[in-house]
Amino acid sequence: MYAVDFDYYRAGSLADAQKLLGDHPGAKLLAGGHSLIPLMKLRLAAPPAVVDIGRVAELRGVTLSGAAVRIGALTTHTELAASADLGRAAPALAETAAQLGDPTVRNRGTIGGNIAHADPASDLPTVLVALDARINVVGPSGHRTIDAAKFFTGLMTTSLEENEIVTSIDVPVAQPGRGSAYVKFSHPASRYAVIGAAAAITLSGGTCSSVSVAIGGLVAHARRLPSVERALTDQAPSESVVAKAAAAVAADLGRDVSGDIFASAEYRTAVAPVYVKRALLAAAARASAR
């Protein structure tokens, strides 16, 4: 539990952080430290320098602006869970943050750090993908915005370019008739998702006018499930209809599912529809209650 020697820099501002990253090749950004520091202590990561952005105030907080909620990258999971604006705008996201990890992790871990680390079994990426969130980043060539579904590109990899920093995440505000939910099969040791399914449904006149559903945990990165979405769109979300739609997850996953000593790929593939179904039913129930 003793990291290799490294240099430590604290950034006072976003601009400062960009400069420090430019000045120190190979440096890693440190936010809440709940992904990077364990890797360093196990000597699985040994960056020559870390740039601590933990106190950059401009990257923190949840603000409601029109059709979206903007979440600063340094907002902790505890802050997400406690945000009344987020609770109204995207309840699935606030609830997911509330049950992520344990209190220490939630108090220190940040949404920006979480998504930049892109652990395949993390919860937030799945929810952000299902909610059509957009990731705002800044880098040497300026600002850009990336759809969550395009942000996660592989096992612990994202579409962030060299020295790009996540600054905020925009989540659309749920309109009346829309409900969302996240249902998770937690690993009993790590509490990471063995399978995580997030769904958002808009109901109009008793049928699903829009369905978005994402899955994570069992594939290299969170991804949408277009076959399931198609199968449920314009349908009334009865239990049997939803179950049938959820079965289409097999087509979306193909042979991409990975397994481990706790849960094999075969098993995960077989029970994935159960979690997708449960997420869809929960989202539909909420949609009809709004």
Place this chain on the structure above:
Amino acid sequence: MTVAVEPARVFGSGIRRREDPRLLTGTARYTDDIVLPGLAHAAILRSPHAHALIMRIDTSRARTAPGVLGVFTAADTDGILTPIPCCWLLPGSKLKTTPYHPLAKDAVQYVGDPVAVVVAESPYQAQDALELIDVEYEPLPAVVDPQKAAQQGAPALHAEAPDNVAFHWTVTGGDVDAAFKCADVIVRERIVQQRLIPNAMETRGAVAQFVPATGELTLWNTTQNPHIVRFVMSLVTGIPEDRLRVIAPEVGGGFGSKIAQIPGDFITVFCSMKLGRPVKWTETRTENYQSTTHGRDHVQEVELAATRDGRVTGLRCTVWAGMGGYLSTAAPGIPTILHGLMLSGPYTIPAVKEDVYGVYTNTTPVEAYRGAGRPEATFMLERMMDRLADEIGLDPVDVRRRNIIPPFQNGHDVITGLKYDSGNYEGALAKVLEHVSYDALRAEQKAARDKGRYIGIGVSLYVEICGLGPSQVAGAVGFQGGLWESAIVRFHPSGKVNVFIGASPHGQGEETTFAQIVADELGVAVTDVKVVHGDTDATPMGWGTYGSRTTAVGGAALAIATRKIKDKAKLLASHLLEAAVEDIDYSSGRFFVRGVPDRHKTIQDIALMANVAWNMPEGMEAGLEATSFYDPPNFTYPFGAHVAVVEVDPETGHVTLKRYVAVDDCGPQINPVIVEGQVHGGVVQGIGQALWEEAVYDDTGQLLTGSLADYAIPRADMLPDIEVLSTVTPSPHHPLGVKGIGEAGTIASTCTVYNAVIDALEPFKVQSVRMPLTPERVWRAIREGAERGAGAPPLDTLGAP
């Protein structure tokens, strides 16, 4: 008007644990908190191979790394450290010990076997230098499964045991072969008691301070038994026992993993001897998983013979018990004496036979883990009881009742040769069944099943052997030590009391309960008693805290010491009150002349007078102090009955534990809140084995569950409220009647939960699922059952697409 109120008796009251404020506020001082001037830091290089020859070790680069004070290998310890002795030399078992070097010499036997040590000014520098040591290995084939390791052609670990069998022990009683020949019914099962990692919150570690000028060693060590550490450390290092002081500061849990004498402790002492500086070594969690002893690891083949009406006539089993790469301190005694002798449990079984093979495997050495042998015995028996019930179509409770030993107060001879002290198994069973409304529960289960919900009920009985034990028995079964305990009770002039005990509690709460014993016996306030333990220079000899023996043995020593004090105080009181000793009565800390309560001396008065010694009777020594060495005449045998209710999600295989009820009988309870806490912790650790925990090695001997992110220990939100009840059956031979409660919960709960899950799967005709009962294993068992048909609910009714 005043009303005389009899003061509540402190023995039996649930006062708060005095240990907790320092533990809960972070001010407790553990081994790793010890900081000494000039402290250096050790880091141990461990084998990445499960089995390999060491061809060459080059430490030259590490020796010149920044801050490095020394780098040592087996070549350096040769002639200074002896191999680590195994301390349970099981007689009549063809026991084959092998040299267990603190630093591996020619070969490594498991991933984590220590190969070299670096001492540096800082732990970072020590870790950096470790990476500069070059070791050339020649990998050998490895074997990790104890049953496979005992088969012909398996890779052999040690020349001394070419078949890998470290010992073969048997227990027999009655004519078991005849019982099976005449049986109406025989049920068989192969059970895997998977390997577990004890997971004490504090990992192991040591701080060694050897002073070359005096030849004295002080060792701060996170241990359950500092006096055994002193004894064995003296044997291995040659430092005389009188110059060796072992201090167990705050110890953050043990669960058996701090009994064994492990290489790291000897290596740390060696480094301090070599460098003349204090040296600290603290395990990382990864090291802890790889190198501190594991538990369980049995493969059991069990068969039970019975009559058609459910009377058990014979139990026959073969157990392959994994020992790991070397025989750890007490390892041979655990799957044998603490396991095989408990084979018949709370039942009358006329014939038993067990063969136990202790087998070397290329894995971390195995030792005691909470329950140590008894959970593995209880599981076999309780599993087979359910199998028998299923086979002959009886309720599991009825089968148990047909075989249960009737209540007894003073001794019951058991087929394996033991003599249980006292028991009322039917009483515990009746209490737990009444508490859960068993018949109503079965009706609810049926109603739920009709709606496609799978509820399961598990009922288990257990009796365990603890309070280890008569030293004569210890000697007879090859334990290389005594099993008595000692206590000194000392009154200070001001009437305050210090108690010095040889036992070494490490979280169980005896600082509180032992003060309650003293307060109850001597009539002092419980707050006026302080219990001192864990320092071999301050306390009398003791054999340690394990096997639920601290209260059962140490508590008895303490009770007897207090009674010696009372006897002396009474003599002094008679002298001071100028009355005949026959006329002195005692009540609640006061000695008074019979019939004249005003003519009295309090125990505090007596303590002062004994300490100033102005007016002592002829021939009486000054001071008010007593020492007692207590060697119990028999073990104690706590028992109980537990019920678990689970629900299985047929779509995913998830098991939800809905209810857990424990009725335990540990005799009179000194502090019922502490008893409840011990039951909670014990039950939870047993549930962990049933549902979540397993140390998984791959075929090459790599530990796949190498961290807390992979190895699942139970957490509060995975559990229901545990309902704790008790019955009270005193031990006839203990001065306070108490038995011991540290391990009870663990012994009963694994099989109780397991049986509940199998019961939930009854519609699918599932008889066995490998533990832990992960969702995938349960899901597969359901699928296989549904596919087999035979009345099982078809797949498409299970909800999953």
